[in-house]
Amino acid sequence: MTAAEQEPTILVEGLSHTYARRGSAVEVLRDVRLRVERGAYASLVGPSGSGKSTLLSVLGGLERPQSGTVVVGGTELTGLSGDALARFRRSTVGFVFQHFGLLDTLTASENVELALTLGGMSRAARRRRADELLGDVGLAGRAEHRPFELSGGERQRVAIARAIANEPEVILADEPTGNLDVDSAAAVAALLESLRDERGTTLVVVTHNPALAALADFHLRLVDGQLVGATALEGVDRDRLA
Amino acid sequence: MVSVALAASLLTALVAVATTARTRVLDQITHGGPLSSISVSAAAPSPGQGGLDNPTPGHAKALTGAALAQMGRIAHVTAVIPVLQDRVIVVPPAAPPSGSRLCLAPPDNESCHPSGTASPVAVPAFDDSIVGINLSDRSSIPVSLLAGTYPSPRSTTELDVTLSYLSHLGLGQQQASEIVGTDVEIGAFSVVARGFRIGLRWTTAEIVGVVTQQAGSGGLLTYPGLVRADFAWTAAGRAFGDSDAPKSPYVAALVQADQLSHVQGVRNAIAAIGYSSSAPQDVIVSVEKYLHVIEIILTAIGAVALVIAALGIANALLASVRERRREIGVMKAIGARDFDVMRTFLIEAGFLGLVGGLLGVALGIGVFLGIGSIANGYLIAQGLPGVPITLAWQIPVGAVLGATVISVLAGAVPAGRAARVAARQAVEA
Numbered sequence: 001m002t003a004a005e006q007e008p009t010i011l012v013e014g015l016s017h018t019y020a021r022r023g024s025a026v027e028v029l030r031d032v033r034l035r036v037e038r039g040a041y042a043s044l045v046g047p048s049g050s051g052k053s054t055l056l057s058v059l060g061g062l063e064r065p066q067s068g069t070v071v072v073g074g075t076e077l078t079g080l081s082g083d084a085l086a087r088f089r090r091s092t093v094g095f096v097f098q099h100f101g102l103l104d105t106l107t108a109s110e111n112v113e114l115a116l117t118l119g120g121m122s123r124a125a126r127r128r129r130a131d132e133l134l135g136d137v138g139l140a141g142r143a144e145h146r147p148f149e150l151s152g153g154e155r156q157r158v159a160i161a162r163a164i165a166n167e168p169e170v171i172l173a174d175e176p177t178g179n180l181d182v183d184s185a186a187a188v189a190a191l192l193e194s195l196r197d198e199r200g201t202t203l204v205v206v207t208h209n210p211a212l213a214a215l216a217d218f219h220l221r222l223v224d225g226q227l228v229g230a231t232a233l234e235g236v237d238r239d240r241l242a
Numbered sequence: 243m244v245s246v247a248l249a250a251s252l253l254t255a256l257v258a259v260a261t262t263a264r265t266r267v268l269d270q271i272t273h274g275g276p277l278s279s280i281s282v283s284a285a286a287p288s289p290g291q292g293g294l295d296n297p298t299p300g301h302a303k304a305l306t307g308a309a310l311a312q313m314g315r316i317a318h319v320t321a322v323i324p325v326l327q328d329r330v331i332v333v334p335p336a337a338p339p340s341g342s343r344l345c346l347a348p349p350d351n352e353s354c355h356p357s358g359t360a361s362p363v364a365v366p367a368f369d370d371s372i373v374g375i376n377l378s379d380r381s382s383i384p385v386s387l388l389a390g391t392y393p394s395p396r397s398t399t400e401l402d403v404t405l406s407y408l409s410h411l412g413l414g415q416q417q418a419s420e421i422v423g424t425d426v427e428i429g430a431f432s433v434v435a436r437g438f439r440i441g442l443r444w445t446t447a448e449i450v451g452v453v454t455q456q457a458g459s460g461g462l463l464t465y466p467g468l469v470r471a472d473f474a475w476t477a478a479g480r481a482f483g484d485s486d487a488p489k490s491p492y493v494a495a496l497v498q499a500d501q502l503s504h505v506q507g508v509r510n511a512i513a514a515i516g517y518s519s520s521a522p523q524d525v526i527v528s529v530e531k532y533l534h535v536i537e538i539i540l541t542a543i544g545a546v547a548l549v550i551a552a553l554g555i556a557n558a559l560l561a562s563v564r565e566r567r568r569e570i571g572v573m574k575a576i577g578a579r580d581f582d583v584m585r586t587f588l589i590e591a592g593f594l595g596l597v598g599g600l601l602g603v604a605l606g607i608g609v610f611l612g613i614g615s616i617a618n619g620y621l622i623a624q625g626l627p628g629v630p631i632t633l634a635w636q637i638p639v640g641a642v643l644g645a646t647v648i649s650v651l652a653g654a655v656p657a658g659r660a661a662r663v664a665a666r667q668a669v670e671a
């Protein structure tokens with residue numbers, strides 16, 4: 001192992017996050033520490049409103065870290081400009097949402113291409129790459145379909161194709177199977193697992209789905225703004241990575 | 243977008259109607275001549291009236307060739323067109339041209355009784371004046387053709403007549419074309435011997451057209467050649483004691499200034515040379531002011547409609563931003579910069595404006611053409627010339643551009659809002 005490979009993909013120290021609400025401040029995250037090695041799969045649970053989405057937002061550059069250090073994929077996120085954060089989101093992380101987050105007016109292919117457009121790829125190359133990605137998620141024939149013509153599971157797979165379009169190091173998923181039936185959820189879970197196994201993508205998945213959580217290398221739990229769980233700091237299950 | 247279309251159509255139609263009305267009104271004032279034309283009369287200026295459009299002229303004063311040449315050298319004068327005039331006796335033809343329904347012959351002419359009903363009347367000779375002016379540059383003289391053609395420049399035997407000639411013959415404007423092609427005898431007076439013995443110099447001329455003219459006062463109009471010859475004949479009477487014989491063939495002149503704002507200066511210079519002049523400058527200036535006000539009002543109405551439409555666009559886009567917060571968050575989550583989001587909304591606003599503007603201009607042109615043909619129908623029914631229904635290309639292009647630009651401006655606020663939507667919205671419950 002080289003020094004660079006020993007660096008964890010996600011390293012968080014002393015992260016607190018406070019929302020100001022009608023004069024009073026609500027501390028959602030309190031002194032969170034987290035270390036996730038390259039290619040690890042972490043599941044994250046916690047009661048509603050415990051700050052899971054907030055933590056994911058900070059890791060994915062949707063929220064600026066308010067304190068401490070957050071390093072993701074080698075990028076220190078504290079103090080980045082808006083455009084630099086956008087560049088980070090485009091190249092380093094991929095998001096998967098419970099609500100899929102597809103643009104209703106665009107076809108499956110165009111939704112995937114949108115991520116590539118923002119990456120500055122040419123039209124023809126974009127088209128080819130989108131077809132390839134849709135093939136990878138098992139939707140080869142559905143490129144021209146719009147979201148309303150696809151089932152929930154298919155939409156989520158389009159969203160995953162879009163999330164991996166720019167080959168991110170990290171996939172952040174917020175309840176990715178929350179709106180899916182059991183069979184679709186299983187297909188999405190398998191797809192996420194294959195990302196880790198075939199591409200070495202690091203995964204942080206907020207989920208209450210036992211099947212999906214079961215695939216994780218270790219489990220994190222947010223309680224009262226603090227991250228608990230024996231594996232929280234040790235990181236990855238060394239046996240699995242070896 | 244519908245509101246943008248309606249506003250753009252309103253703007254196009256109003257501005258087009260306003261500009262057409264303006265052309266029409268100014269044409270009426272100048273009788274089709276240029277706006278900056280000054281007419282100089284053979285009279286001294288009356289003191290203190292130099293600024294009036296139509297001052298009472300002072301005492302009569304011959305307009306000499308030398309004075310005209312002097313006027314030609316005034317700064318900002320582009321042309322001096324002399325108007326010649328001579329008194330003549332006019333003798334209408336004794337027989338109608340073949341094929342004509344006119345009957346100008348004495349009662350014994352059998353051809354005048356085709357149905358045996360009308361009783362033809364011989365038209366006696368009458369006194370009139372013949373006006374000579376260079377008819378080549380017709381855009382700068384107050385003459386318009388009603389029937390036939392203009393005389394040919396080199397001929398001294400072709401002339402046009404005015405409606406007064408027709409009325410001498412008991413004819414109306416409707417019969418103008420029938421007079422074309424007939425001959426007329428004109429006789430210039432002169433005192434040919436002491437004791438006021440009158441001699442007449444006769445010319446037979448062909449009437450080639452019927453005109454209205456404001457250049458001089460006379461029922462016959464032609465190029466200067468014929469008038470000059472007649473004048474020479476009349477003026478020769480001076481040698482035999484005709485002290486009333488005119489000293490100059492010029493009764494007036496049309497002086498053209500290069501632009502309306504120089505008319506007053508040129509008129510002052512003409513007064514300094516010693517002649518009275520008139521020009522519709524003040525009327526034109528004040529009419530232009532009123533027309534301008536009307537244009538401004540109509541344009542403002544259209545513009546207000548456009549602004550209201552733009553506010554509609556802004557409002558619709560603001561609602562869309564509110565509705566699409568999560569979508570905007572998602573776009574940011576997959577890497578869109580604030581600028582990318584803003585640009586998306588600005589393009590959307592511009593597109594709405596462009597399409598609305600194009601639809602609106604098409605509609606507005608239709609409305610304008612409709613109004614134009616209704617107005618023309620009315621004018622023609624009233625016996626007035628119609629207006630040309632043409633549309634300057636600047637109007638539709640301006641309306642489309644205006645609609646697009648205003649829509650983009652209206653989109654600025656919603657676009658700014660969209661750009662500031664937090665990326666965090668993507669994972670909001």
Ligand SMILES: Nc1ncnc2c1ncn2[C@@H]1O[C@H](COP(=O)(O)OP(=O)(O)O)[C@@H](O)[C@H]1O
Binds near residue numbers: 028049671
């Ligand atoms: N933009 C915000 N402004 C104020 N409070 C917020 C904002 N976003 C989230 N919160 C609050 O922060 C807490 C954590 O939210 P979130 O991270 O979405 O929780 P979870 O995803 O675990 O349900 C909740 O109480 C929520 O109401």
Ligand SMILES: [Mg+2]
Binds near residue numbers: 053174
């Ligand atoms: Mg949440």
